[in-house]
Amino acid sequence: MKIATWNVNSIRTRLEQVANWLTENPVDVLCAQETKVVDADFPMAAFTDLGYTCYVSGQKSYNGVALISKTPLESVSCGFEPVLGGAIATPFDDQKRVITGVLDGIRIVNLYVPNGSSVGSDKYTYKLNWLAVLREYLAKLLEENPKLLVCGDFNVALEDRDIHDPTGREKEVMATDAERQALRAILDLGLADAFRKFNQEDGQFSWWDYRAAAFRRNLGWRIDHHYLSPPLYAEAKSCIIDKAPRKLEKPSDHTPVIVEL
DNA sequence: ATGGCGGGTCTAACCCGA
Numbered sequence: 264m265k266i267a268t269w270n271v272n273s274i275r276t277r278l279e280q281v282a283n284w285l286t287e288n289p290v291d292v293l294c295a296q297e298t299k300v301v302d303a304d305f306p307m308a309a310f311t312d313l314g315y316t317c318y319v320s321g322q323k324s325y326n327g328v329a330l331i332s333k334t335p336l337e338s339v340s341c342g343f344e345p346v347l348g349g350a351i352a353t354p355f356d357d358q359k360r361v362i363t364g365v366l367d368g369i370r371i372v373n374l375y376v377p378n379g380s381s382v383g384s385d386k387y388t389y390k391l392n393w394l395a396v397l398r399e400y401l402a403k404l405l406e407e408n409p410k411l412l413v414c415g416d417f418n419v420a421l422e423d424r425d426i427h428d429p430t431g432r433e434k435e436v437m438a439t440d441a442e443r444q445a446l447r448a449i450l451d452l453g454l455a456d457a458f459r460k461f462n463q464e465d466g467q468f469s470w471w472d473y474r475a476a477a478f479r480r481n482l483g484w485r486i487d488h489h490y491l492s493p494p495l496y497a498e499a500k501s502c503i504i505d506k507a508p509r510k511l512e513k514p515s516d517h518t519p520v521i522v523e524l
Numbered sequence: 525a526t527g528g529c530g531g532g533t534c535t536a537a538c539c540c541g542a
Contacts, residue, residue, distance in 0.1 A: 272541085273531055297541085299532060324532045325540070378541055386540095418542070437542065472542070473529035484542075516530080516542075 264524045265290040266371060268414040268487050269508075270470070270517035274298040274329065275306060277515055282309045284508055289313075290521060291333050292366060294373035296416045298327030305329065320359045328362045328373050328415070336364030336371075343396055346403050355396055363404070369495065369524070370408035372401070374415030379436040387436060390418070394445035402452055411492040412524075413454060416470075416517065418486055419446045421456070424465035425485035437486060454490040457502040457522045469504055470517045478509055489522040498524055 267290045271277040274295060285293060298305065298321050305319045310331050320341035321327035330336060341362050343352035360375040377393050380386035405411055419442045423429035432438035450456075458467070468483025477483065489502060500523040509518040 276531065297531085380540085380542090416542095435542090470542070472527095473531095475528060477529095486542080513530085 264367065264369070265521055266292045266294065266412060266414065266489070266524070267519045267521045268294045268296070268373070268416070268489060269519040270296040270375070270416040270487060270515060272297050272515040272517065273300075274327075275300055275304075276513070278306050278309055280508060280511060280514070282313060284519065285310070285313055285315065285331070288505070288519075288521070289333070292336075292371060293329075293331040293519075294371065294414050295329045295331060296327070296373070296375035298329050299324060300327060318362060318364055320362045322359045326359045326375055328360060328375050330362055330364050330371065330373055332364070332366065334366060336366055338370075339364035343400050346400050347396070351396060351399065355393055360393075361397075361400070365408075369410045369412055370404060372404065372411070372413045372415075374413065374417065376416060376418045378418050379442070382434060382436055382439055391441055391445055394442075394449065398445075398449045398452065401449060401454070405452055405492065409492060410495050411454070412489060412495055412522070413491075414487075414489040414520075414522070416486060417446065417488050419443065420484050420486055421446055425467075427466070427468065427482045427484070437484060450490060453492055455493075455496045457489040457491050457496065457499050458485070458504075458520065460496065460499055461502055467504060469520050471509065473516050487517055487520050489520060491522075495524060500524065
């Protein structure tokens, strides 16, 4: 089974690229983030034409996540509320950042973690609070789903080798100790980075700024991840970053990461 | 860099991303 995560930065603007990529890379499930479209306007036909079923949780202009699956999924839900209840979840479910479903006994969670804007801002606080709620959400899911795959755009680079230049990282959003500790607290539930099972090199990135020719100069960050519970980590066969889509005209600033189980 | 690019939409002295 192959599962990909890709922040597409608008599913409508990127539709042709995503459909072409799926044709050439017919993964079982594509977990997309930043779809930036309300559910009624999601371009489902392009994917049904390829034999895929779409499960979407979107909003106008911002955020939005989708599961695009070759086989229909079971037990699909959106947001934190179905798992955590309204008291904890409601303040966070306005922003559409979470969708999950089950395929062959594997629960797949597709996330778009808040960016955080700048260190010390209200959005930075929101990000840390959101990650704390995510920990509770995943703890509940792990109780019922020993085979858990959590993927998406985490907007956190866990280690210095995941950043082209870690100098001054403590002042930069996505790399502060508080963000890393929030993510580590989640991984301590029993999740491990699929990519690092196979690749220990630095200079391995999944996002490059549109500006300053960052992609050409490989000035990137590795912030898109697949985290696996122990039985899935043990059976994982590969995890690769496909840089090809980032080389196209008008690309997303992220590129797909694919795990094979 | 007082964000250089590129999405979005209230098409702007706009907002947001990462």
